[in-house]
Amino acid sequence: MSDEKPYHHGDLRAALLLAAEAELAERGVEAFSLRSVAKRAGVSHAAPAHHFGDATGLLTALAAYGFQDFLATQHAFEARAPKTPRDQLIAAGLGYVGFARARPALFRLMFGSERTDYKNAALKGAAEGAIGHLKAQVMLVGGDAAQDATAVWATAHGLADLLIAGRISVIRNMQEDDLQEMLTNILTRSLPEA
Amino acid sequence: MSDEKPYHHGDLRAALLLAAEAELAERGVEAFSLRSVAKRAGVSHAAPAHHFGDATGLLTALAAYGFQDFLATQHAFEARAPKTPRDQLIAAGLGYVGFARARPALFRLMFGSERTDYKNAALKGAAEGAIGHLKAQVMLVGGDAAQDATAVWATAHGLADLLIAGRISVIRNMQEDDLQEMLTNILTRSLPEA
DNA sequence: TTTTAGTCTAGTCACTGTCAAGATATGATT
């Protein structure tokens, strides 16, 4: 009469988000299954509906949570970099790529999936927070904020997406050090000129 | 006794590929369904299996076909551009983005999906053809082929992926002319220096 | 004409997301 699972989980919402990211990482966005998430959390197949509505609801919440970590990763990279605006911006770009490589399925969910609802306020807010951060940094460096932010962002995003897709054959057999140096070079070139 | 459908389709394989791209465009990669493709082609739900094995087989064939059109689009853009190596490379980049915008779901399938088999010879060949073309152009311009090709490619890819995701708010309300100019500017900056 | 191989259909299975109904626990009101 001790190890009995209580009827109420306690914090199922958080547990489901954790399970969902694990499922996402193991099976990918396209093979993602609500029932499998429920099973992993040790709960009935219909339980998630009460917290997230449907599958889109869960994935939307997960994407929003992902954007928060995404921003946090960039901040972590920035903290370890020199404090000049340019270095900070490059660090943010490396953080962008680093996040994608560490959690590729989540990254894909955030930026590419159609199974999330971008009209959702929480997701929209989290996503715009990440974008706003980048734009603010570009303004510190100076230049045409719109175009320059787009340039840096697109470069980081393209590197990230191609890396996790495994399509850049040049890169597959590269030493991690050399890869980082190359990423830095490419990002630097995308910056507005000093 | 005239309009009766014959038992054999005639060219079901091609018809299925056409239907598959239409389904892809309408419902997206993640909601893609084999049975729906079969229905659209007016054929039983198990018919595709005889031509493509399983769903992955069909999507793999479709991706390979996509890479051919992808290359053709770039060539079309190049034909309309000045014949200097730099202009040709930029045109290829614009073609890259143009293809993604015209057929976003197919583009996503080619570069992002896990429902394709990249060990498949046809797909691998088609994909490497597109990559080889880009690399060849970079060598004409001069520079460190590996790094420079990666830079241009990542920039084009990032612009394309972000554009079709609709995440670049700066761009959503932009005039098409201004957008093209901006894309050209950003791609130019990613090029090895003259 | 007979055989063989290729093409397509029909039926089945386990799995999926969603819905509806009911069981159980929590907490507010009295």
Add this chain to the structure above:
DNA sequence: AATCATATCTTGACAGTGACTAGACTAAAA
């Protein structure tokens, strides 16, 4: 403390899915 309302979770059902099997049909080879 007792009752009621609400939130949480389970169970069971449904149509749609991918994959598999067996068989029907057809065309071309022998």
